[in-house]
Amino acid sequence: MQSQLIDPPLTASLFPVDAMSARRSCPLRALAWPGAGHTRRPDSYQASPLPVDIGEHRTQPHTQSHTVTEMRLAHLLFDLDGTLTDPKPGITRCIQHALKTLGREVPEADALEWCIGPPLIQSFAWLLESDDPALIKQAVFLYRERFAEIGLYENQVYDGIPEALQVLHERGFRLFLATSKPLVFAKRILEHFDLHRFFTEAFGSELNGHLTDKPSLVRHVLARTGGIPGATMIIGDRKFDLLGGQANGLHTAAVTYGYGSEEELRQAGADILFHSPQQIGRELTLFFQGDQR
Incomplete structure:
Protein backbone atom coordinates (compact mmCIF):
# COMPACT_ATOMS: atom_id res chain seq x y z
CA MET A 1 0.00 0.00 0.00
CA GLN A 2 1.53 3.25 -1.11
CA SER A 3 0.61 6.78 -0.17
CA GLN A 4 0.11 9.74 -2.48
CA LEU A 5 1.89 12.83 -1.19
CA ILE A 6 -0.60 15.45 -0.13
CA ASP A 7 0.44 18.11 2.36
CA PRO A 8 -2.04 21.02 2.44
CA PRO A 9 -1.22 23.95 4.73
CA LEU A 10 -2.83 24.10 8.14
CA THR A 11 -4.57 27.43 8.60
CA ALA A 12 -7.29 28.46 10.98
CA SER A 13 -9.09 31.37 12.58
CA LEU A 14 -8.70 31.23 16.32
CA PHE A 15 -11.64 31.50 18.68
CA PRO A 16 -10.22 31.57 22.22
CA VAL A 17 -12.59 31.04 25.09
CA ASP A 18 -12.09 31.45 28.80
CA ALA A 19 -12.89 27.98 30.09
CA MET A 20 -13.31 29.08 33.67
CA SER A 21 -16.02 31.56 32.76
CA ALA A 22 -18.04 28.50 31.74
CA ARG A 23 -17.45 26.96 35.16
CA ARG A 24 -18.59 30.04 37.08
CA SER A 25 -21.17 31.92 35.04
CA CYS A 26 -21.53 29.71 31.96
CA PRO A 27 -20.88 32.31 29.23
CA LEU A 28 -19.22 31.10 26.05
CA ARG A 29 -17.61 33.45 23.54
CA ALA A 30 -16.06 33.24 20.10
CA LEU A 31 -13.53 36.05 19.81
CA ALA A 32 -11.25 36.37 16.78
CA TRP A 33 -7.58 36.37 17.79
CA PRO A 34 -4.52 37.31 15.70
CA GLY A 35 -2.05 34.52 14.92
CA ALA A 36 1.55 34.35 16.07
CA GLY A 37 4.23 31.83 15.15
CA HIS A 38 5.29 29.00 17.42
CA THR A 39 8.21 26.70 16.64
CA ARG A 40 8.62 24.30 19.57
CA ARG A 41 8.30 21.30 17.27
CA PRO A 42 9.03 20.83 13.56
CA ASP A 43 5.66 21.50 12.03
CA SER A 44 4.02 24.48 10.35
CA TYR A 45 1.12 26.25 11.98
CA GLN A 46 0.05 29.64 13.21
CA ALA A 47 -1.47 30.05 16.64
CA SER A 48 -1.91 32.59 19.36
CA PRO A 49 -0.91 32.31 23.02
CA LEU A 50 -3.88 32.07 25.34
CA PRO A 51 -3.96 31.19 29.04
CA VAL A 52 -6.75 28.68 29.53
CA ASP A 53 -7.47 25.97 32.07
CA ILE A 54 -10.29 24.06 33.66
CA GLY A 55 -8.77 24.55 37.10
CA GLU A 56 -10.14 26.53 39.99
CA HIS A 57 -9.64 30.11 38.83
CA ARG A 58 -10.37 32.37 35.91
CA THR A 59 -7.36 33.15 33.74
CA GLN A 60 -8.76 35.50 31.09
CA PRO A 61 -11.48 38.16 30.98
CA HIS A 62 -14.39 37.08 28.81
CA THR A 63 -16.93 38.66 26.51
CA GLN A 64 -20.38 37.17 26.83
CA SER A 65 -22.23 36.16 23.66
CA HIS A 66 -24.51 33.32 24.75
CA THR A 67 -24.63 30.90 27.60
CA VAL A 68 -23.88 27.21 27.78
CA THR A 69 -27.29 26.61 29.32
CA GLU A 70 -28.87 28.11 26.18
CA MET A 71 -27.00 25.70 23.93
CA ARG A 72 -27.05 21.97 23.43
CA LEU A 73 -23.67 20.51 22.58
CA ALA A 74 -24.86 17.67 20.37
CA HIS A 75 -21.76 16.25 18.66
CA LEU A 76 -18.33 15.39 20.07
CA LEU A 77 -15.46 14.65 17.68
CA PHE A 78 -12.68 12.63 19.31
CA ASP A 79 -9.12 12.30 18.10
CA LEU A 80 -7.66 8.80 18.50
CA ASP A 81 -3.90 8.77 19.13
CA GLY A 82 -2.99 10.47 22.40
CA THR A 83 -6.65 11.09 23.27
CA LEU A 84 -8.38 7.71 23.46
CA THR A 85 -5.34 5.44 23.26
CA ASP A 86 -1.60 5.63 23.89
CA PRO A 87 -0.04 4.52 20.59
CA GLU A 154 1.16 -2.04 20.24
CA ASN A 155 -1.28 0.35 21.82
CA GLN A 156 -3.41 0.71 24.94
CA VAL A 157 -6.54 2.55 26.00
CA TYR A 158 -6.04 5.30 28.57
CA ASP A 159 -7.51 4.48 31.96
CA GLY A 160 -10.96 5.98 32.30
CA ILE A 161 -11.68 6.40 28.59
CA PRO A 162 -14.32 3.64 28.28
CA GLU A 163 -16.15 4.99 31.32
CA ALA A 164 -16.02 8.58 30.01
CA LEU A 165 -17.34 7.54 26.60
CA GLN A 166 -20.07 5.49 28.24
CA VAL A 167 -21.39 8.37 30.33
CA LEU A 168 -21.27 10.80 27.39
CA HIS A 169 -23.11 8.33 25.20
CA GLU A 170 -25.75 7.75 27.88
CA ARG A 171 -26.25 11.50 28.36
CA GLY A 172 -27.27 11.90 24.71
CA PHE A 173 -24.09 13.11 23.03
CA ARG A 174 -23.37 11.72 19.57
CA LEU A 175 -19.73 10.64 19.45
CA PHE A 176 -17.65 10.57 16.29
CA LEU A 177 -14.06 9.58 15.72
CA ALA A 178 -12.06 12.15 13.73
CA THR A 179 -8.49 10.97 13.21
CA SER A 180 -5.79 11.70 10.65
CA LYS A 181 -4.88 8.02 10.84
CA PRO A 182 -6.12 5.99 7.85
CA LEU A 183 -9.70 4.95 8.54
CA VAL A 184 -8.95 1.31 7.74
CA PHE A 185 -6.53 1.22 10.70
CA ALA A 186 -8.62 3.41 13.00
CA LYS A 187 -11.65 1.13 12.72
CA ARG A 188 -9.56 -1.91 13.58
CA ILE A 189 -8.20 -0.17 16.67
CA LEU A 190 -11.67 0.83 17.89
CA GLU A 191 -12.94 -2.71 17.39
CA HIS A 192 -9.88 -4.31 18.98
CA PHE A 193 -10.38 -2.27 22.16
CA ASP A 194 -14.21 -2.52 22.05
CA LEU A 195 -14.58 1.25 21.76
CA HIS A 196 -16.54 1.18 18.50
CA ARG A 197 -19.82 0.63 20.40
CA PHE A 198 -19.74 4.19 21.73
CA PHE A 199 -19.35 5.91 18.35
CA THR A 200 -22.05 6.79 15.86
CA GLU A 201 -19.46 6.75 13.07
CA ALA A 202 -15.70 6.84 12.58
CA PHE A 203 -13.91 9.17 10.18
CA GLY A 204 -10.28 9.11 9.14
CA SER A 205 -7.94 9.70 6.23
CA GLU A 206 -7.55 7.59 3.11
CA LEU A 207 -4.44 5.61 2.25
CA ASN A 208 -3.72 7.97 -0.65
CA GLY A 209 -3.32 10.89 1.76
CA HIS A 210 -6.76 12.43 1.33
CA LEU A 211 -8.15 14.01 4.54
CA THR A 212 -4.89 13.78 6.50
CA ASP A 213 -5.11 17.48 7.43
CA LYS A 214 -7.58 18.12 10.24
CA PRO A 215 -9.36 21.17 8.77
CA SER A 216 -10.38 19.13 5.71
CA LEU A 217 -11.26 16.10 7.83
CA VAL A 218 -13.47 18.10 10.20
CA ARG A 219 -15.19 19.79 7.26
CA HIS A 220 -15.85 16.31 5.82
CA VAL A 221 -17.28 15.10 9.15
CA LEU A 222 -19.64 18.07 9.39
CA ALA A 223 -20.85 17.53 5.83
CA ARG A 224 -21.45 13.82 6.38
CA THR A 225 -23.16 14.13 9.77
CA GLY A 226 -25.06 17.37 9.30
CA GLY A 227 -23.36 18.70 12.42
CA ILE A 228 -23.80 22.33 13.41
CA PRO A 229 -20.41 23.91 14.24
CA GLY A 230 -21.79 25.85 17.20
CA ALA A 231 -23.12 22.62 18.74
CA THR A 232 -20.00 20.55 18.04
CA MET A 233 -16.76 20.18 19.99
CA ILE A 234 -13.51 18.53 18.91
CA ILE A 235 -11.35 16.90 21.59
CA GLY A 236 -7.70 16.07 20.94
CA ASP A 237 -4.17 16.17 22.29
CA ARG A 238 -2.32 18.15 19.61
CA LYS A 239 -2.59 21.59 18.04
CA PHE A 240 -3.63 19.95 14.76
CA ASP A 241 -6.91 18.87 16.35
CA LEU A 242 -7.57 22.35 17.70
CA LEU A 243 -6.75 24.09 14.44
CA GLY A 244 -8.97 21.66 12.56
CA GLY A 245 -11.85 22.57 14.83
CA GLN A 246 -11.15 26.29 14.80
CA ALA A 247 -10.99 26.39 11.00
CA ASN A 248 -14.56 25.07 10.96
CA GLY A 249 -15.98 27.12 13.83
CA LEU A 250 -16.12 24.30 16.40
CA HIS A 251 -15.62 24.52 20.14
CA THR A 252 -12.26 22.97 21.05
CA ALA A 253 -10.99 20.98 24.00
CA ALA A 254 -7.49 19.63 24.56
CA VAL A 255 -6.28 16.78 26.76
CA THR A 256 -2.99 17.27 28.58
CA TYR A 257 -2.30 13.56 29.18
CA GLY A 258 -1.48 12.94 25.49
CA TYR A 259 1.48 14.02 23.38
CA GLY A 260 0.98 17.75 22.99
CA SER A 261 2.59 19.84 25.70
CA GLU A 262 0.40 22.17 27.74
CA GLU A 263 2.37 25.05 26.21
CA GLU A 264 1.48 23.85 22.70
CA LEU A 265 -2.19 23.47 23.57
CA ARG A 266 -2.43 26.87 25.23
CA GLN A 267 -0.74 28.58 22.32
CA ALA A 268 -3.03 26.81 19.86
CA GLY A 269 -5.98 28.46 21.61
CA ALA A 270 -7.80 25.54 23.25
CA ASP A 271 -11.15 26.54 24.72
CA ILE A 272 -10.79 24.03 27.56
CA LEU A 273 -8.03 21.81 28.93
CA PHE A 274 -8.87 18.38 30.34
CA HIS A 275 -6.23 16.78 32.55
CA SER A 276 -7.71 13.27 32.66
CA PRO A 277 -10.26 11.10 30.83
CA GLN A 278 -12.45 11.22 33.93
CA GLN A 279 -12.58 15.00 33.66
CA ILE A 280 -13.88 14.81 30.09
CA GLY A 281 -16.98 12.90 31.12
CA ARG A 282 -17.51 14.82 34.33
CA GLU A 283 -17.12 18.35 32.98
CA LEU A 284 -19.01 17.91 29.71
CA THR A 285 -22.01 16.28 31.38
CA LEU A 286 -21.99 18.95 34.10
CA PHE A 287 -21.93 22.03 31.87
CA PHE A 288 -23.47 20.83 28.61
CA GLN A 289 -26.51 18.86 27.58
CA GLY A 290 -26.36 16.23 24.89
CA ASP A 291 -29.06 16.21 22.26
CA GLN A 292 -29.38 13.42 19.71
CA ARG A 293 -31.99 15.17 17.62
Whole structure:
Protein backbone atom coordinates (compact mmCIF):
# COMPACT_ATOMS: atom_id res chain seq x y z
CA MET A 1 0.00 0.00 0.00
CA GLN A 2 1.53 3.25 -1.11
CA SER A 3 0.61 6.78 -0.17
CA GLN A 4 0.11 9.74 -2.48
CA LEU A 5 1.89 12.83 -1.19
CA ILE A 6 -0.60 15.45 -0.13
CA ASP A 7 0.44 18.11 2.36
CA PRO A 8 -2.04 21.02 2.44
CA PRO A 9 -1.22 23.95 4.73
CA LEU A 10 -2.83 24.10 8.14
CA THR A 11 -4.57 27.43 8.60
CA ALA A 12 -7.29 28.46 10.98
CA SER A 13 -9.09 31.37 12.58
CA LEU A 14 -8.70 31.23 16.32
CA PHE A 15 -11.64 31.50 18.68
CA PRO A 16 -10.22 31.57 22.22
CA VAL A 17 -12.59 31.04 25.09
CA ASP A 18 -12.09 31.45 28.80
CA ALA A 19 -12.89 27.98 30.09
CA MET A 20 -13.31 29.08 33.67
CA SER A 21 -16.02 31.56 32.76
CA ALA A 22 -18.04 28.50 31.74
CA ARG A 23 -17.45 26.96 35.16
CA ARG A 24 -18.59 30.04 37.08
CA SER A 25 -21.17 31.92 35.04
CA CYS A 26 -21.53 29.71 31.96
CA PRO A 27 -20.88 32.31 29.23
CA LEU A 28 -19.22 31.10 26.05
CA ARG A 29 -17.61 33.45 23.54
CA ALA A 30 -16.06 33.24 20.10
CA LEU A 31 -13.53 36.05 19.81
CA ALA A 32 -11.25 36.37 16.78
CA TRP A 33 -7.58 36.37 17.79
CA PRO A 34 -4.52 37.31 15.70
CA GLY A 35 -2.05 34.52 14.92
CA ALA A 36 1.55 34.35 16.07
CA GLY A 37 4.23 31.83 15.15
CA HIS A 38 5.29 29.00 17.42
CA THR A 39 8.21 26.70 16.64
CA ARG A 40 8.62 24.30 19.57
CA ARG A 41 8.30 21.30 17.27
CA PRO A 42 9.03 20.83 13.56
CA ASP A 43 5.66 21.50 12.03
CA SER A 44 4.02 24.48 10.35
CA TYR A 45 1.12 26.25 11.98
CA GLN A 46 0.05 29.64 13.21
CA ALA A 47 -1.47 30.05 16.64
CA SER A 48 -1.91 32.59 19.36
CA PRO A 49 -0.91 32.31 23.02
CA LEU A 50 -3.88 32.07 25.34
CA PRO A 51 -3.96 31.19 29.04
CA VAL A 52 -6.75 28.68 29.53
CA ASP A 53 -7.47 25.97 32.07
CA ILE A 54 -10.29 24.06 33.66
CA GLY A 55 -8.77 24.55 37.10
CA GLU A 56 -10.14 26.53 39.99
CA HIS A 57 -9.64 30.11 38.83
CA ARG A 58 -10.37 32.37 35.91
CA THR A 59 -7.36 33.15 33.74
CA GLN A 60 -8.76 35.50 31.09
CA PRO A 61 -11.48 38.16 30.98
CA HIS A 62 -14.39 37.08 28.81
CA THR A 63 -16.93 38.66 26.51
CA GLN A 64 -20.38 37.17 26.83
CA SER A 65 -22.23 36.16 23.66
CA HIS A 66 -24.51 33.32 24.75
CA THR A 67 -24.63 30.90 27.60
CA VAL A 68 -23.88 27.21 27.78
CA THR A 69 -27.29 26.61 29.32
CA GLU A 70 -28.87 28.11 26.18
CA MET A 71 -27.00 25.70 23.93
CA ARG A 72 -27.05 21.97 23.43
CA LEU A 73 -23.67 20.51 22.58
CA ALA A 74 -24.86 17.67 20.37
CA HIS A 75 -21.76 16.25 18.66
CA LEU A 76 -18.33 15.39 20.07
CA LEU A 77 -15.46 14.65 17.68
CA PHE A 78 -12.68 12.63 19.31
CA ASP A 79 -9.12 12.30 18.10
CA LEU A 80 -7.66 8.80 18.50
CA ASP A 81 -3.90 8.77 19.13
CA GLY A 82 -2.99 10.47 22.40
CA THR A 83 -6.65 11.09 23.27
CA LEU A 84 -8.38 7.71 23.46
CA THR A 85 -5.34 5.44 23.26
CA ASP A 86 -1.60 5.63 23.89
CA PRO A 87 -0.04 4.52 20.59
CA LYS A 88 3.59 5.34 21.36
CA PRO A 89 5.10 1.82 21.16
CA GLY A 90 3.46 1.01 17.84
CA ILE A 91 4.08 4.33 16.12
CA THR A 92 7.67 4.79 17.25
CA ARG A 93 8.66 1.18 16.47
CA CYS A 94 7.16 1.43 12.99
CA ILE A 95 9.04 4.68 12.33
CA GLN A 96 12.23 3.05 13.57
CA HIS A 97 11.58 0.07 11.29
CA ALA A 98 11.16 2.34 8.26
CA LEU A 99 14.29 4.38 9.03
CA LYS A 100 16.41 1.29 9.70
CA THR A 101 15.28 -0.34 6.46
CA LEU A 102 16.23 2.83 4.59
CA GLY A 103 19.67 2.81 6.23
CA ARG A 104 19.04 6.00 8.16
CA GLU A 105 19.87 6.96 11.73
CA VAL A 106 17.27 5.53 14.12
CA PRO A 107 16.31 7.80 17.05
CA GLU A 108 15.22 6.44 20.42
CA ALA A 109 11.49 6.10 20.96
CA ASP A 110 11.30 9.10 23.30
CA ALA A 111 12.85 11.30 20.63
CA LEU A 112 10.03 10.36 18.26
CA GLU A 113 7.10 11.37 20.46
CA TRP A 114 6.56 14.54 18.43
CA CYS A 115 5.62 12.30 15.49
CA ILE A 116 2.42 11.27 17.28
CA GLY A 117 -0.20 13.62 15.92
CA PRO A 118 0.93 15.26 12.69
CA PRO A 119 0.43 13.61 9.30
CA LEU A 120 2.97 10.84 8.74
CA ILE A 121 4.19 12.45 5.52
CA GLN A 122 5.24 15.57 7.41
CA SER A 123 7.05 13.55 10.04
CA PHE A 124 9.06 11.53 7.52
CA ALA A 125 9.95 14.63 5.51
CA TRP A 126 11.50 16.05 8.67
CA LEU A 127 13.15 12.82 9.82
CA LEU A 128 14.64 12.12 6.39
CA GLU A 129 15.55 15.78 5.88
CA SER A 130 14.17 15.42 2.39
CA ASP A 131 11.35 16.64 0.19
CA ASP A 132 11.85 13.78 -2.29
CA PRO A 133 8.34 12.38 -2.88
CA ALA A 134 9.61 8.92 -3.82
CA LEU A 135 11.73 8.58 -0.69
CA ILE A 136 8.98 9.78 1.64
CA LYS A 137 6.45 7.52 -0.06
CA GLN A 138 8.78 4.55 0.46
CA ALA A 139 9.16 5.41 4.15
CA VAL A 140 5.39 5.57 4.58
CA PHE A 141 5.03 2.20 2.83
CA LEU A 142 7.60 0.60 5.16
CA TYR A 143 5.90 2.11 8.19
CA ARG A 144 2.49 0.78 7.18
CA GLU A 145 3.93 -2.59 6.29
CA ARG A 146 4.76 -3.18 9.95
CA PHE A 147 1.91 -1.14 11.40
CA ALA A 148 -0.83 -3.14 9.64
CA GLU A 149 0.34 -6.41 11.17
CA ILE A 150 2.05 -5.49 14.45
CA GLY A 151 2.11 -1.80 15.32
CA LEU A 152 -1.64 -1.49 15.26
CA TYR A 153 -1.85 -3.55 18.45
CA GLU A 154 1.16 -2.04 20.24
CA ASN A 155 -1.28 0.35 21.82
CA GLN A 156 -3.41 0.71 24.94
CA VAL A 157 -6.54 2.55 26.00
CA TYR A 158 -6.04 5.30 28.57
CA ASP A 159 -7.51 4.48 31.96
CA GLY A 160 -10.96 5.98 32.30
CA ILE A 161 -11.68 6.40 28.59
CA PRO A 162 -14.32 3.64 28.28
CA GLU A 163 -16.15 4.99 31.32
CA ALA A 164 -16.02 8.58 30.01
CA LEU A 165 -17.34 7.54 26.60
CA GLN A 166 -20.07 5.49 28.24
CA VAL A 167 -21.39 8.37 30.33
CA LEU A 168 -21.27 10.80 27.39
CA HIS A 169 -23.11 8.33 25.20
CA GLU A 170 -25.75 7.75 27.88
CA ARG A 171 -26.25 11.50 28.36
CA GLY A 172 -27.27 11.90 24.71
CA PHE A 173 -24.09 13.11 23.03
CA ARG A 174 -23.37 11.72 19.57
CA LEU A 175 -19.73 10.64 19.45
CA PHE A 176 -17.65 10.57 16.29
CA LEU A 177 -14.06 9.58 15.72
CA ALA A 178 -12.06 12.15 13.73
CA THR A 179 -8.49 10.97 13.21
CA SER A 180 -5.79 11.70 10.65
CA LYS A 181 -4.88 8.02 10.84
CA PRO A 182 -6.12 5.99 7.85
CA LEU A 183 -9.70 4.95 8.54
CA VAL A 184 -8.95 1.31 7.74
CA PHE A 185 -6.53 1.22 10.70
CA ALA A 186 -8.62 3.41 13.00
CA LYS A 187 -11.65 1.13 12.72
CA ARG A 188 -9.56 -1.91 13.58
CA ILE A 189 -8.20 -0.17 16.67
CA LEU A 190 -11.67 0.83 17.89
CA GLU A 191 -12.94 -2.71 17.39
CA HIS A 192 -9.88 -4.31 18.98
CA PHE A 193 -10.38 -2.27 22.16
CA ASP A 194 -14.21 -2.52 22.05
CA LEU A 195 -14.58 1.25 21.76
CA HIS A 196 -16.54 1.18 18.50
CA ARG A 197 -19.82 0.63 20.40
CA PHE A 198 -19.74 4.19 21.73
CA PHE A 199 -19.35 5.91 18.35
CA THR A 200 -22.05 6.79 15.86
CA GLU A 201 -19.46 6.75 13.07
CA ALA A 202 -15.70 6.84 12.58
CA PHE A 203 -13.91 9.17 10.18
CA GLY A 204 -10.28 9.11 9.14
CA SER A 205 -7.94 9.70 6.23
CA GLU A 206 -7.55 7.59 3.11
CA LEU A 207 -4.44 5.61 2.25
CA ASN A 208 -3.72 7.97 -0.65
CA GLY A 209 -3.32 10.89 1.76
CA HIS A 210 -6.76 12.43 1.33
CA LEU A 211 -8.15 14.01 4.54
CA THR A 212 -4.89 13.78 6.50
CA ASP A 213 -5.11 17.48 7.43
CA LYS A 214 -7.58 18.12 10.24
CA PRO A 215 -9.36 21.17 8.77
CA SER A 216 -10.38 19.13 5.71
CA LEU A 217 -11.26 16.10 7.83
CA VAL A 218 -13.47 18.10 10.20
CA ARG A 219 -15.19 19.79 7.26
CA HIS A 220 -15.85 16.31 5.82
CA VAL A 221 -17.28 15.10 9.15
CA LEU A 222 -19.64 18.07 9.39
CA ALA A 223 -20.85 17.53 5.83
CA ARG A 224 -21.45 13.82 6.38
CA THR A 225 -23.16 14.13 9.77
CA GLY A 226 -25.06 17.37 9.30
CA GLY A 227 -23.36 18.70 12.42
CA ILE A 228 -23.80 22.33 13.41
CA PRO A 229 -20.41 23.91 14.24
CA GLY A 230 -21.79 25.85 17.20
CA ALA A 231 -23.12 22.62 18.74
CA THR A 232 -20.00 20.55 18.04
CA MET A 233 -16.76 20.18 19.99
CA ILE A 234 -13.51 18.53 18.91
CA ILE A 235 -11.35 16.90 21.59
CA GLY A 236 -7.70 16.07 20.94
CA ASP A 237 -4.17 16.17 22.29
CA ARG A 238 -2.32 18.15 19.61
CA LYS A 239 -2.59 21.59 18.04
CA PHE A 240 -3.63 19.95 14.76
CA ASP A 241 -6.91 18.87 16.35
CA LEU A 242 -7.57 22.35 17.70
CA LEU A 243 -6.75 24.09 14.44
CA GLY A 244 -8.97 21.66 12.56
CA GLY A 245 -11.85 22.57 14.83
CA GLN A 246 -11.15 26.29 14.80
CA ALA A 247 -10.99 26.39 11.00
CA ASN A 248 -14.56 25.07 10.96
CA GLY A 249 -15.98 27.12 13.83
CA LEU A 250 -16.12 24.30 16.40
CA HIS A 251 -15.62 24.52 20.14
CA THR A 252 -12.26 22.97 21.05
CA ALA A 253 -10.99 20.98 24.00
CA ALA A 254 -7.49 19.63 24.56
CA VAL A 255 -6.28 16.78 26.76
CA THR A 256 -2.99 17.27 28.58
CA TYR A 257 -2.30 13.56 29.18
CA GLY A 258 -1.48 12.94 25.49
CA TYR A 259 1.48 14.02 23.38
CA GLY A 260 0.98 17.75 22.99
CA SER A 261 2.59 19.84 25.70
CA GLU A 262 0.40 22.17 27.74
CA GLU A 263 2.37 25.05 26.21
CA GLU A 264 1.48 23.85 22.70
CA LEU A 265 -2.19 23.47 23.57
CA ARG A 266 -2.43 26.87 25.23
CA GLN A 267 -0.74 28.58 22.32
CA ALA A 268 -3.03 26.81 19.86
CA GLY A 269 -5.98 28.46 21.61
CA ALA A 270 -7.80 25.54 23.25
CA ASP A 271 -11.15 26.54 24.72
CA ILE A 272 -10.79 24.03 27.56
CA LEU A 273 -8.03 21.81 28.93
CA PHE A 274 -8.87 18.38 30.34
CA HIS A 275 -6.23 16.78 32.55
CA SER A 276 -7.71 13.27 32.66
CA PRO A 277 -10.26 11.10 30.83
CA GLN A 278 -12.45 11.22 33.93
CA GLN A 279 -12.58 15.00 33.66
CA ILE A 280 -13.88 14.81 30.09
CA GLY A 281 -16.98 12.90 31.12
CA ARG A 282 -17.51 14.82 34.33
CA GLU A 283 -17.12 18.35 32.98
CA LEU A 284 -19.01 17.91 29.71
CA THR A 285 -22.01 16.28 31.38
CA LEU A 286 -21.99 18.95 34.10
CA PHE A 287 -21.93 22.03 31.87
CA PHE A 288 -23.47 20.83 28.61
CA GLN A 289 -26.51 18.86 27.58
CA GLY A 290 -26.36 16.23 24.89
CA ASP A 291 -29.06 16.21 22.26
CA GLN A 292 -29.38 13.42 19.71
CA ARG A 293 -31.99 15.17 17.62
